[in-house]
Amino acid sequence: MKRCVRGILFVDYVRMLRRLKLVDWSRHLPPEDVALLAQQIDNDAWYPMATFERFGNAILQNVAQGQMAMVQMWGRYSAGQLRAANPTLLAPDDPIETLHRFTILRKTFFDFEALHIPLLHEGEANIQIAYFMGMPAEEAASFQTLGFFEGLLELAGARAIEGRFRSRSWAGGEGRTVAELRWEPPKGVS
Numbered sequence: 569m570k571r572c573v574r575g576i577l578f579v580d581y582v583r584m585l586r587r588l589k590l591v592d593w594s595r596h597l598p599p600e601d602v603a604l605l606a607q608q609i610d611n612d613a614w615y616p617m618a619t620f621e622r623f624g625n626a627i628l629q630n631v632a633q634g635q636m637a638m639v640q641m642w643g644r645y646s647a648g649q650l651r652a653a654n655p656t657l658l659a660p661d662d663p664i665e666t667l668h669r670f671t672i673l674r675k676t677f678f679d680f681e682a683l684h685i686p687l688l689h690e691g692e693a694n695i696q697i698a699y700f701m702g703m704p705a706e707e708a709a710s711f712q713t714l715g716f717f718e719g720l721l722e723l724a725g726a727r728a729i730e731g732r733f734r735s736r737s738w739a740g741g742e743g744r745t746v747a748e749l750r751w752e753p754p755k756g757v758s
Contacts, residue, residue, distance in 0.1 A: 572614035572679045579609040581623040621701040636711040643715025661754040666724035697745040707738045710745045725754030
């Protein structure tokens, strides 16, 4: 089954690679990927996850220098970008509603269930992550996702946010990665 990602997420990877003007991508990527780097990306179109994975690996190596902390920080920053593109994503001072809104919006980003939130209540959420990519792409995407949810919770007013992995698919985590998030409610909300 060919899996796909929506252009609104794909375009960020393309932009990062295009900024590295000194790299000859034809030496690192297959011709179909290089062709996509030269095209205008449509935010609403679907693009192959295989290319997304290869772009992610290229970014990890050439931009983040293999540093997962940088990948996580970028994920945190990307929450604001996604919110700007989808203003109804954020429920001010309501982290739980914001995460509920994300679960609905998530279905428009991937044509498969990459993310699932099996546990969500005040102050705690578990996020199951399975992009079905090879390593190190799956690990990097998981760190990016953890950072994204930390950033999204922060935008929703959550405080003292702590994110960690309960299990890691790349380290024998039973096929799915589980990120655990804990936070305190927004000020003035109990």
